[in-house]
Amino acid sequence: MTERNKSADSAEKRAAGIAASRAVEPGMVVGLGTGSTVAYAIRELGRRVREEGLEILGVVTSYQSEMLAIEAGIPLTTLAQHPELDIAIDGADQIDSNLYAIKGGGAAHTREKIVSISAKRFLVVADESKTSLQLDKAVPVEVLPFAKELVTKKIRNLGGKPELRLALRKDGPVITDNGNFILDSSFCVINDPESLALKLSTIPGVIEHGIFSNVDELYIGKKDGSVEIVKK
Numbered sequence: 001m002t003e004r005n006k007s008a009d010s011a012e013k014r015a016a017g018i019a020a021s022r023a024v025e026p027g028m029v030v031g032l033g034t035g036s037t038v039a040y041a042i043r044e045l046g047r048r049v050r051e052e053g054l055e056i057l058g059v060v061t062s063y064q065s066e067m068l069a070i071e072a073g074i075p076l077t078t079l080a081q082h083p084e085l086d087i088a089i090d091g092a093d094q095i096d097s098n099l100y101a102i103k104g105g106g107a108a109h110t111r112e113k114i115v116s117i118s119a120k121r122f123l124v125v126a127d128e129s130k131t132s133l134q135l136d137k138a139v140p141v142e143v144l145p146f147a148k149e150l151v152t153k154k155i156r157n158l159g160g161k162p163e164l165r166l167a168l169r170k171d172g173p174v175i176t177d178n179g180n181f182i183l184d185s186s187f188c189v190i191n192d193p194e195s196l197a198l199k200l201s202t203i204p205g206v207i208e209h210g211i212f213s214n215v216d217e218l219y220i221g222k223k224d225g226s227v228e229i230v231k232k
């Protein structure tokens with residue numbers, strides 16, 4: 001687990017992660033997201049693999065989820081071997097009432113988007129603090145280092161405030177699992193996530209942004225240990 005996630009464990013996240021893991025059935029190929037909430041789902045799937053003989057294959061979205069899945073005992077495959085997944089489970093940094101989500105707090109959103117769009121069904125797990133009527137958190141934008149200045153200018157032209165994400169235990173910027181930078185870009189309230197997503201995608205040098213519009217089901221872990229499931 002990263003420093004970011006170490007202090008973030010909670011009963012709500014556990015409840016959501018474990019509830020969503022129950023949607024995984026024998027024989028499925030499963031996208032394994034990144035972060036502290038989906039970690040509960042990954043550990044629970046590992047327990048079922050080890051103790052109940054559940055036969056699944058996982059596709060990871062980051063070095064973090066790869067390490068966790070290996071530790072949990074989940075056999076892994078790749079998108080090259082299994083380009084179509086049965087299901088993907090992942091966390092989110094913020095999610096609105098229409099199930100638009102902002103992801104990438106752990107800089108893993110590019111692979112997370114590729115994996116989740118490769119899945120027939122995409123489940124997001126979150127505690128109540130992540131839900132919001134509208135999206136207003138900064139959108140992580142993964143950029144090719146060569147294009148940092150151009151992308152910064154273009155995001156400002158869209159009304160955003162891009163900030164280069166700096167590493168905590170390394171001097172200089174965060175380097176993603178793909179070798180790129182992250183520009184955390186605030187747009188205050190995002191009234192039209194689809195439109196902003198499209199505009200960000202067309203900037204040369206943007207690898208991927210953290211606005212997700214493909215969430216099928218949201219599992220919200222509550223303080224009382226219950227889980228609310230919201231479907232699109």
Ligand SMILES: O=C[C@H](O)[C@H](O)[C@H](O)COP(=O)(O)O
Pocket residue numbers: 005008033034035036037038090091092093103104105106107108109112
């Ligand atoms: O890049 C990281 C991912 O998008 C995570 O799924 C997201 O940041 C949520 O993480 P957590 O469950 O730790 O809040």
